[in-house]
Each structure stands twice: as C-alpha cells, then as structure tokens.
Amino acid sequence: MEMEASSANERLQFGKMGYGCQHYRRRCKIRAPCCNEVFPCRHCHNDAASMLRNPYDRHELVRQDVKQVICSVCDTEQPVAQVCTNCGVNMGEYFCEICKFFDDDTEKGQFHCHDCGICRVGGRENYFHCKKCGSCYSVALRDNHLCVENSMRHHCPICYEYLFDSLKDTTVMKCGHTMHCECYQEMIKRDKYCCPICSKSVIDMSRTWKRIDEEIEATVMPEDYRYKKVWILCNDCNDTTEVYFHIIGQKCSHCKSYNTRTIAPPVLPQ
Structure with a gap:
C-alpha cells in the first residue's frame, strides 16, 4: 500500500515546475473559448490578442469561461480539472475551480x-x-x-x-x-509628489514647505504686486482662501501647504 501511495504521489508530482510560461509554472495549457486557440495562460492570450492588426479583433479572455485544458505532459485535451484524466499528473499544485487557474509555484501563497x-x-x-x-x-x-x-x-x-x-x-x-x-x-x-488623480501630496512635504517659507521671506515682491491678493484652492485640504500673491507660491491659510492652485486672478486692494 505504501508503495502504491508513493507511486501515485510521484505520478501527481511528475513534471512539477518543468512546464509553463513567463507568467506561471503549470502543467497544462488552456483553450480560449473566445477564439478557440490554445495558449499557456490567459495573459499569453491577452498579450497576443492585443497585438492583432484589426482593432475589432482585439479582446481579453474571461478566466471563468475556460472549459477545456490540454495536459502539457501527455498532450490530452480534457474538461477543466486539477488532475489529468490520462496520465494522472497534477496540472497545477494550486488549482482554483472558480477561476480555472493552475499554478505549480505555491510559494506565492495563492x-x-x-x-x-x-x-x-x-x-x-x-x-x-x-x-x-x-x-x-x-x-x-x-x-x-x-x-x-x-x-x-x-x-x-x-x-x-x-x-x-x-x-x-x-x-x-x-x-x-x-x-x-x-x-x-x-x-x-522624477520629483513628482502629487497624486496624478486628485493632486493631493503623497508624502510628507513639511520640510519642503519650510524651505519655500524661507525662500518667500527672502524674495521681496515688486511694489505693484506686493499687496495683490488671489483666491486659491488647496489640493491637500480642499480649503478655499484669499491670500497675498507671490511669484514663488501661495500658501494655504488652513493647512499651510503650498500644494495650491489659483482659482481667481490677482486683484488690487480697494
């Protein structure tokens, strides 16, 4: 019995990590139901489909739609399952029946x-x-x-x-x-410290704001602009305030950030 169990286990493990593609190590390929072609994995399919000359032919494979797989060890095509119906190898040490997903590299913690x-x-x-x-x-x-x-x-x-x-x-x-x-x-x-989506600061900028404070203090504005004011919107706290215009930057009165943008042009004091 022990020899039979050992033999069965060896059969299951045969070829482990010896097959696959750049995305996954696995012992099977998939037949894409969308185009009926065979690929090592859905990412290989999507990469190939994205390169098709006709843009109307470009498409992505829905992982749950896969119905057929081909054992890489014995080349037998069969319905999706973890163990090959012909040669008995584990086509993926990790197997998800929902995602139709196989992977031999279980160190990933799938x-x-x-x-x-x-x-x-x-x-x-x-x-x-x-x-x-x-x-x-x-x-x-x-x-x-x-x-x-x-x-x-x-x-x-x-x-x-x-x-x-x-x-x-x-x-x-x-x-x-x-x-x-x-x-x-x-x-x-590349010295870009704002979120590309909402423009909020993504790191602590307090030291940078302090340097700008010092630079503004050392840079006197010309007389014509010294008392002009602008309305600003702060990207960090979303507060809107009226502040004195300065060529170097406008400081939010609420959170002290210089991550601001002008929403109204400078105006002379009345």
Whole structure:
C-alpha cells in the first residue's frame, strides 16, 4: 500500500515546475473559448490578442469561461480539472475551480477571494478585503487607509494598466488612490509628489514647505504686486482662501501647504 501511495504521489508530482510560461509554472495549457486557440495562460492570450492588426479583433479572455485544458505532459485535451484524466499528473499544485487557474509555484501563497471574485497571491492571512475599496489590501492597511470607492477597479494613472487583476504589486497612497509600486517609485524619482488623480501630496512635504517659507521671506515682491491678493484652492485640504500673491507660491491659510492652485486672478486692494 505504501508503495502504491508513493507511486501515485510521484505520478501527481511528475513534471512539477518543468512546464509553463513567463507568467506561471503549470502543467497544462488552456483553450480560449473566445477564439478557440490554445495558449499557456490567459495573459499569453491577452498579450497576443492585443497585438492583432484589426482593432475589432482585439479582446481579453474571461478566466471563468475556460472549459477545456490540454495536459502539457501527455498532450490530452480534457474538461477543466486539477488532475489529468490520462496520465494522472497534477496540472497545477494550486488549482482554483472558480477561476480555472493552475499554478505549480505555491510559494506565492495563492488564495481565492470570494469578494474579489478572483485568486490573489501573498497568503490569505496577510490580506483582508476592503468592501468600500473593492479589493484585497495588506492587513497593515486595515483601519489605516483612506477608503476610495472601487479604488482598485481603475487603471494605473501612470502606465494605464488595469489594477484590479494586475500581476504587478500595487500601493495605496495617502489620498486612498492606488497605482503600481514601480510606477509610484518612478514618479517620486522624477520629483513628482502629487497624486496624478486628485493632486493631493503623497508624502510628507513639511520640510519642503519650510524651505519655500524661507525662500518667500527672502524674495521681496515688486511694489505693484506686493499687496495683490488671489483666491486659491488647496489640493491637500480642499480649503478655499484669499491670500497675498507671490511669484514663488501661495500658501494655504488652513493647512499651510503650498500644494495650491489659483482659482481667481490677482486683484488690487480697494
């Protein structure tokens, strides 16, 4: 019995991590029901479909629609299941019947989120589903982030890839909006410190505001402009105030931020 169990286990594990594509290690391919073509995974399908010459032919595969898979070990086509009906190998160490998803690399910590409706990676114990934001976030963000309704069901404001099911890591900014981590780092590297969506500051800018205070104090405006005022809107606190115009910047009277924009032109005092 032990030998039979050992043999069955060896058969299940045969070829593990030896097949797949750039996206996943798995022992099966999928037949796309939308075009009846065979691809290593849905991302390979979507990449190929996005390159079609005729824009009307471009489309994305709905993962739940997959009905047939082809075993990479014995090349047998069959209905979606974890174990090959012909050679008995595990076509994916991790298998989700809902998403029709296979993956041999279980170190990713895959889990299915019923609220998201898709599989996530990183370990179920490390994530929670935020109902308002509409996605799974790290437990470190539980009660520690500003909720924005369906914030993940949008495109990254930098690269414009859809965030909800993106394979890349995402980050939640102070304002609650989301973007790819690598896009965020590139934005900061280029000295852009405002959210591309709402224009709020994404990092602590207090030291920068202090430097601007000092620069304004050392820069005297010409007599014609010294007492002119403008109406400004603060991007950080959304307060609207009337302040003295300065060529370097206008400071919010409420939160002391210089992340402001003029909403009315300078006017002379009466």
